[in-house]
Amino acid sequence: MKLYRKAVLPLCFQANAVACGIKRSGKPDLALFYSEAPAKAACRFTANKIQAAPIKINKSYLKNNRQFQAIIANSGNANCFTGAQGLKDAAETSQAAALALGIEKEGVLVASTGIIGKKLPIQKIKKAIPDLAAGLSCGGIDKAKKAIRTTDTFDKEITAKFNIGASTVTICGLAKGAGMIAPKMACPERRPSTLLGPSPELVEGRSRGATMLAFIFTDAEITQKALDKALDMAVDNSFNCITVDGCMSTNDSVMVLANAAAMNAPIDANKNFASFSNALKAVCLELAKMIVKDAEGATKFIQISVAGARDVSQARIAALSIANSNLFKTAIYGQNPNFGRIVAAIGASAIEVKEKDIKIKVSPLKKSRISVDVSVGRGKARATVYTSDLTPEYIKINAEYN
Amino acid sequence: MKLYRKAVLPLCFQANAVACGIKRSGKPDLALFYSEAPAKAACRFTANKIQAAPIKINKSYLKNNRQFQAIIANSGNANCFTGAQGLKDAAETSQAAALALGIEKEGVLVASTGIIGKKLPIQKIKKAIPDLAAGLSCGGIDKAKKAIRTTDTFDKEITAKFNIGASTVTICGLAKGAGMIAPKMACPERRPSTLLGPSPELVEGRSRGATMLAFIFTDAEITQKALDKALDMAVDNSFNCITVDGCMSTNDSVMVLANAAAMNAPIDANKNFASFSNALKAVCLELAKMIVKDAEGATKFIQISVAGARDVSQARIAALSIANSNLFKTAIYGQNPNFGRIVAAIGASAIEVKEKDIKIKVSPLKKSRISVDVSVGRGKARATVYTSDLTPEYIKINAEYN
CATH class of the missing domain: 3.60.70.12 (L-amino peptidase D-ALA esterase/amidase)
Structure with missing residues (x-):
């Protein structure tokens, strides 16, 4: 192909x-x-x-x-x-x-x-x-x-x-x-x-x-x-x-x-x-x-993988919870390694998880493509989602458009 | 009292x-x-x-x-x-x-x-x-x-x-x-x-x-x-x-x-x-x-009431779905009457609702206190939630803080 x-x-x-x-x-x-x-x-x-x-x-x-x-x-x-x-x-x-x-x-x-x-x-x-x-x-x-x-x-x-x-x-x-x-x-x-x-x-x-x-x-x-x-x-x-x-x-x-x-x-x-x-x-x-690359106002393309979940559905729920966290998205925009926000987003998703099992790896934040790899240590399922950062330009586009 | x-x-x-x-x-x-x-x-x-x-x-x-x-x-x-x-x-x-x-x-x-x-x-x-x-x-x-x-x-x-x-x-x-x-x-x-x-x-x-x-x-x-x-x-x-x-x-x-x-x-x-x-x-x-009044970067205090829901839980789910919609929040920040975003957020909440039953009233957007009154015509339950607008200042605070 x-x-x-x-x-x-x-x-x-x-x-x-x-x-x-x-x-x-x-x-x-x-x-x-x-x-x-x-x-x-x-x-x-x-x-x-x-x-x-x-x-x-x-x-x-x-x-x-x-x-x-x-x-x-x-x-x-x-x-x-x-x-x-x-x-x-x-x-x-x-x-x-x-x-x-x-x-x-x-x-x-x-x-x-x-x-x-x-x-x-x-x-x-x-x-x-x-x-x-x-x-x-x-x-x-x-x-x-x-x-x-x-x-x-x-x-x-x-x-x-x-x-x-x-x-x-x-x-x-x-x-x-x-x-x-x-x-x-x-x-x-x-x-x-x-x-x-x-x-x-x-x-x-x-x-x-x-x-x-x-x-x-x-x-x-x-x-x-x-x-x-x-x-x-x-x-x-x-x-x-x-x-x-x-x-x-x-x-x-x-x-x-x-x-x-x-x-x-x-x-x-x-x-x-x-x-x-x-x-x-x-x-x-x-x-x-x-x-996602053309996301309104975005400066970063972010790939988030959650592995070690009990099933694919739980992996995706956790990955989307991170991807939809405004605090995570603004941290990536600001190139700040605020990884506690990833932890909070995983916990907020209400999937089965224990603090001690969570592993997080984030690629260098200065690049325009970021990958976030999370493992939750509960099983073998994995899911990957894609998102963008949240920027002042997103707000400008959506506040002013009519 | x-x-x-x-x-x-x-x-x-x-x-x-x-x-x-x-x-x-x-x-x-x-x-x-x-x-x-x-x-x-x-x-x-x-x-x-x-x-x-x-x-x-x-x-x-x-x-x-x-x-x-x-x-x-x-x-x-x-x-x-x-x-x-x-x-x-x-x-x-x-x-x-x-x-x-x-x-x-x-x-x-x-x-x-x-x-x-x-x-x-x-x-x-x-x-x-x-x-x-x-x-x-x-x-x-x-x-x-x-x-x-x-x-x-x-x-x-x-x-x-x-x-x-x-x-x-x-x-x-x-x-x-x-x-x-x-x-x-x-x-x-x-x-x-x-x-x-x-x-x-x-x-x-x-x-x-x-x-x-x-x-x-x-x-x-x-x-x-x-x-x-x-x-x-x-x-x-x-x-x-x-x-x-x-x-x-x-x-x-x-x-x-x-x-x-x-x-x-x-x-x-x-x-x-x-x-x-x-x-x-x-x-x-x-x-x-x-x-909510002290919300990071906020310029508006927004009260959202959903009435006519089947039960209080559904009313609150719909109200929070609106309150957490970035597109709704940026519209309020921009003082743009993009009420379709309210409709989309209600529909996205997956509560029971039909298009023809939805009524939306929004108070004048130039004021600093905004009220959004929604009726979904399915019952008698009501819920009220409070939120703020989403502004470039929120992003600045959260991108730069470490």
């Missing part, structure tokens, strides 16, 4: 983006990803109890259908806490894209990121969709990867290629996210949600929801079951292991489309699974790390 | 403080509180799994004994993550005070706040204790209230007075705390802990643990059961309802001594309980609010 730090669309995928006028800056804010043939889809969405309208629409589609041919995504507006109107707008966005593409009515997944609690400018979006669809191309991915950005300072993109027999399979991933990042993503089929009612009259203000979105495209031929299994494993060890600010978004989404264009020997849970699964894991982990 | 914003010791209590040399600044760092007669004690300690040595010593004393005559407290060093040596030092501190006071060997409770992971300078402390004890006086409370401070910018003190028949009962409280504040305090008898072993060789750095400590003195005559019950109710609605930075300390402690000197008609769970309980609640709530 080879990894390339650039998005290269797999066979029979195209993309495009336009500026439809959601962002006041006039920058691109509407992206379309298209597969020339129907593709299998696997999605994971935020575990936040308040979910954005596009997530609800996707979930309703996914109940009837697992074949999709496109994803439409806007930045600048999260279409969340927007009630019945929000649901209508998300559905109309998806259906306008389907119409322009000449595909099935429920064939387009939809995603949004940006301000929470503000009505989506649906007329602007609908007006832009015909040109957006008409301009699709393989190279359009370079426009699309920029159009999904909000406070991101760089494009998050990666491509994995590997062989199955004589066929080359490609997995290409894009992501956005820099703040409101503490994803906990679940499989929609296993945690069904119901469509919720309106509430726009209750919204007295506006908020940015910086969210993480990841769109992954592959030309692999793979069974639905294998695709779901591989995505579960990949998300659990990547996006679910990062935190910027401990704030779980209402819009976090990971979507994979697999269109079988590589004509490879089919992948299922037994055959060729490891090749695909490892490549998908690598794509997700690289994208997740890029989100 | 009358409240006075000054510490006035009840009958037959005395206090004193000295600078024994723990703090590099040379400011007072060792305080002693003394009751002329043995007093009933009630204590609540942090739920952090890593507990400072003085807490472990107090717990071991409390297993055998509920009568104490003094509290000795140092600032500048938390005596936490200090292994067997730390336990020895905490016990020696307590016993040196008992010796100087001529009282029972296990008659002195002990508390520490300051750096985590650094050996207590026990010789300096022991050397200072005879003078500390010799200088006890009623007025000494004014020295003692300063000696327990770390990053605190003002003294936290309050006195309640109320009558039972012809007797006036006094409850006087002191507190310290400004950062590492997210107390969750439990009754030591109900959650027993064992003495833990050593680990100083694992400590590769030093940390401040800013902690909250509260010392409460009353001349009430009250049964042990009533005292415990009143403290549970008071702590649960005060210290356990504040958060500055979501970081639970290893040293949080609340201690009450009741010496019966007021000679009031005895208070038990039925007789005169409400008078005492309400006064203790008021004392704890005022002290808790003072901690």
Whole structure:
């Protein structure tokens, strides 16, 4: 398997983006990803109890259908806490894209990121969709990867290629996210949600929801079951292991489309699974790390490993407790070896631990990449999470943004 | 019941403080509180799994004994993550005070706040204790209230007075705390802990643990059961309802001594309980609010109420989820009405809630006191918590302090 730090669309995928006028800056804010043939889809969405309208629409589609041919995504507006109107707008966005593409009515997944609690400018979006669809191309991915950005300072993109027999399979991933990042993503089929009612009259203000979105495209031929299994494993060890600010978004989404264009020997849970699964894991982990590297205001990239835990869940709870400790994060920013704050964070996580068993190692604090290795001496399980420091710039960005 | 914003010791209590040399600044760092007669004690300690040595010593004393005559407290060093040596030092501190006071060997409770992971300078402390004890006086409370401070910018003190028949009962409280504040305090008898072993060789750095400590003195005559019950109710609605930075300390402690000197008609769970309980609640709530007002770097005092929850626990979980959201706290600092961040925080708390039922009201953001009133429309329970905004100054204080 080879990894390339650039998005290269797999066979029979195209993309495009336009500026439809959601962002006041006039920058691109509407992206379309298209597969020339129907593709299998696997999605994971935020575990936040308040979910954005596009997530609800996707979930309703996914109940009837697992074949999709496109994803439409806007930045600048999260279409969340927007009630019945929000649901209508998300559905109309998806259906306008389907119409322009000449595909099935429920064939387009939809995603949004940006301000929470503000009505989506649906007329602007609908007006832009015909040109957006008409301009699709393989190279359009370079426009699309920029159009999904909000406070991101760089494009998050990666491509994995590997062989199955004589066929080359490609997995290409894009992501956005820099703040409101503490994803906990679940499989929609296993945690069904119901469509919720309106509430726009209750919204007295506006908020940015910086969210993480990841769109992954592959030309692999793979069974639905294998695709779901591989995505579960990949998300659990990547996006679910990062935190910027401990704030779980209402819009976090990971979507994979697999269109079988590589004509490879089919992948299922037994055959060729490891090749695909490892490549998908690598794509997700690289994208997740890029989100942390681009964390709002961050000066440090921090890897925290907790070993010697009774089980992986306890290891991850302890690691995330450290990663989400404001005192730990400010200590790393200040390059101060305040390791007592790590001890306090481990104890606060309420995992099984005794003082005498705790071992802590921290790499030199002057560097921009920091690793924290903790052992809690209770068992053999280990987990690794990634986070950033907490800086005055994070506060400036989030105090002033509106 | 009358409240006075000054510490006035009840009958037959005395206090004193000295600078024994723990703090590099040379400011007072060792305080002693003394009751002329043995007093009933009630204590609540942090739920952090890593507990400072003085807490472990107090717990071991409390297993055998509920009568104490003094509290000795140092600032500048938390005596936490200090292994067997730390336990020895905490016990020696307590016993040196008992010796100087001529009282029972296990008659002195002990508390520490300051750096985590650094050996207590026990010789300096022991050397200072005879003078500390010799200088006890009623007025000494004014020295003692300063000696327990770390990053605190003002003294936290309050006195309640109320009558039972012809007797006036006094409850006087002191507190310290400004950062590492997210107390969750439990009754030591109900959650027993064992003495833990050593680990100083694992400590590769030093940390401040800013902690909250509260010392409460009353001349009430009250049964042990009533005292415990009143403290549970008071702590649960005060210290356990504040958060500055979501970081639970290893040293949080609340201690009450009741010496019966007021000679009031005895208070038990039925007789005169409400008078005492309400006064203790008021004392704890005022002290808790003072901690939030003095929160490191804060520019805003924020009260968050969640109503309409299924039960009080769910209401408090939702309120604390908002209070601990860095995005919410930076929005308040920036005076930006990003109320979507409140919605996201409620959803992230995983309490039962539907989008259409959420109502949010926020008072004008330009003022220094902000109230956030949320209703989640699921029941009749309500909870209120108190927090501060997150500012560049908080980061500066915690990045640079060592």
